[in-house]
Amino acid sequence: MVRLGGVTVSERSVAQNAQLALLLEVTGTPKPGNVDRKREYDDLRFEHFMAGAVGARRGLDRAAAGDPLGPAFETAVEGMAGQSGGNTQFGALLVLTPLAAAASDGRLSPSGVDAVVRGTTVEDAAAFYRAFEHVDVAVDDPPDGLEPLDVRRGSDAVPELRARETTLFDVMESSADIDGVAAEWVSGFERVFKASEWLLDGSGPVADRASEVFLELLAAEPDTFVATRQDRETAVDVQERAQAVLDGAETATDLAEEFVRRDINPGTTADLVSGSLFVALERGLEV
Amino acid sequence: MVRLGGVTVSERSVAQNAQLALLLEVTGTPKPGNVDRKREYDDLRFEHFMAGAVGARRGLDRAAAGDPLGPAFETAVEGMAGQSGGNTQFGALLVLTPLAAAASDGRLSPSGVDAVVRGTTVEDAAAFYRAFEHVDVAVDDPPDGLEPLDVRRGSDAVPELRARETTLFDVMESSADIDGVAAEWVSGFERVFKASEWLLDGSGPVADRASEVFLELLAAEPDTFVATRQDRETAVDVQERAQAVLDGAETATDLAEEFVRRDINPGTTADLVSGSLFVALERGLEV
Numbered sequence A, B: 001m002v003r004l005g006g007v008t009v010s011e012r013s014v015a016q017n018a019q020l021a022l023l024l025e026v027t028g029t030p031k032p033g034n035v036d037r038k039r040e041y042d043d044l045r046f047e048h049f050m051a052g053a054v055g056a057r058r059g060l061d062r063a064a065a066g067d068p069l070g071p072a073f074e075t076a077v078e079g080m081a082g083q084s085g086g087n088t089q090f091g092a093l094l095v096l097t098p099l100a101a102a103a104s105d106g107r108l109s110p111s112g113v114d115a116v117v118r119g120t121t122v123e124d125a126a127a128f129y130r131a132f133e134h135v136d137v138a139v140d141d142p143p144d145g146l147e148p149l150d151v152r153r154g155s156d157a158v159p160e161l162r163a164r165e166t167t168l169f170d171v172m173e174s175s176a177d178i179d180g181v182a183a184e185w186v187s188g189f190e191r192v193f194k195a196s197e198w199l200l201d202g203s204g205p206v207a208d209r210a211s212e213v214f215l216e217l218l219a220a221e222p223d224t225f226v227a228t229r230q231d232r233e234t235a236v237d238v239q240e241r242a243q244a245v246l247d248g249a250e251t252a253t254d255l256a257e258e259f260v261r262r263d264i265n266p267g268t269t270a271d272l273v274s275g276s277l278f279v280a281l282e283r284g285l286e287v
Helices: A014-027 A046-064 A069-080 A090-104 A110-118 A122-131 A151-164 A168-174 A180-185 A190-201 A206-220 A224-229 A232-246 A252-261 A267-282 B014-027 B046-064 B069-080 B090-104 B110-118 B122-131 B151-164 B168-174 B180-185 B190-201 B206-220 B224-229 B232-246 B252-261 B267-282
Strands: A002-004 A007-009 B002-004 B007-009
Touching: A014 A046, A014 A090, A014 A206, A014 A267, A014 B046, A046 A069, A046 A090, A046 B014, A046 B206, A069 A090, A069 A122, A090 A110, A090 A180, A090 A267, A110 A168, A122 A151, A122 A168, A168 A180, A180 A190, A180 A224, A180 A267, A190 A206, A190 A267, A206 A232, A206 A267, A206 B046, A224 A232, A224 A267, A232 A252, B014 B046, B014 B090, B014 B206, B014 B267, B046 B069, B046 B090, B069 B090, B069 B122, B090 B110, B090 B180, B090 B267, B110 B168, B122 B151, B122 B168, B168 B180, B180 B190, B180 B224, B180 B267, B190 B206, B190 B267, B206 B232, B206 B267, B224 B232, B224 B267, B232 B252
Parallel strands: none
Antiparallel strands: A002 A007, B002 B007
């Protein structure tokens, strides 16, 4: 750290802040339904998130160095997947890589990151599809007419991407209504930037702020990962229960225990928390 | 990961494994008296260890790249200190940097790391002293006659180091009887390598194995950080209490609560756990 007129400023690089965002996200507790410092699943444990964050770093470095976004993301996912827990941070990396690219370019703002994602190419889309070959990700069936572009086809879908000249931004746009991370891509990362303000305006341990921001985001919109793995009705129920915690009618800890028991994992909301932590760190959030 | 004949092998680099060792060490719980995933102090929190591990990476990269050990260590400490909790992993980095240097050189063995530490120079010692300027570290008074080399003098002691031609190995040798990390430096990292075998022979979550190995090490010898901050008597009492846990006469969780309350922090033992996790990861411990 350097002290400038009494203010402490971290000297962490963009990639270091992105890696730290991954670590702080999973540190925040309670985060009902998600793996956190105090709760884990038998086959998806806290330690897998540690290893995921370590492995992702090379891809985050690439994003921060200005490499094309798709290959940087694929590298991050490949490294993240180098642990036995499976998918830990796929969605978080899909949030973080464009933010890291924008930050290292001095334009970490809704319009700046919007320009980054709209500048993606067909080759970025191809790398995104290849990323699905490194790890199992729970996804919905593609919309009608887009079956040839089902992400579960991995690199088999690449010729079709090229034939249709589909960019990575186009891919995100096509699933923005069913995927909360894709929705961020097409909206200038609106919820991420808003949540970063909450983090910066808060006080106390950063991990506690991350936990609060998680609940605020969860109460605001249905989590699309829950909608994919369970159904829309469950996602709406989860949203209402999060609001009940904010209203003081339930405790976050009880909700956390129940969601883990029911295998309800609002992972998309956690991905947005990672993004908001990164933006806040870049804007001076002190750890 | 790559799968070779059914065996999964991580493709993490030496520096990545060193960073992961820092993260897994603090993930292990309970580790009586130490910050872990479920216990922290108001001013020294789990999140500070996350930021410390992120910041240390640049120095670990230098050690793995074959840079001189002292400057690599100083870089790691400077980066580690870039958070508001103070000293999180000074001792762990003093264990990890020589191990990382040996590993990247293909000689991660007691004799290999012994050659690394015995090859250190006066300039390595100078960098080690400068590292104390980046963070407050609790240390004992120097032995009689070594007051001019009190580490708390930082770079002011460098002319004296040069005049006496004191290498970093010499510095460690002079405090090996009062500092458990220095004792490792002069003994081929004997306890670290032994504990790495326990980790590899164990089963179940790596974090649980780290917690068990911590107790085994704590029960075997008095923790020198406790001896420094409290006194020798307390360190021996802590050792006996750890043995009582291993004997089933006390629970690790109760001991953890009590030690945190009494501000008894067996930090040197935690440093050795970090080293043993690194060796085990390099030798195939799967996360």
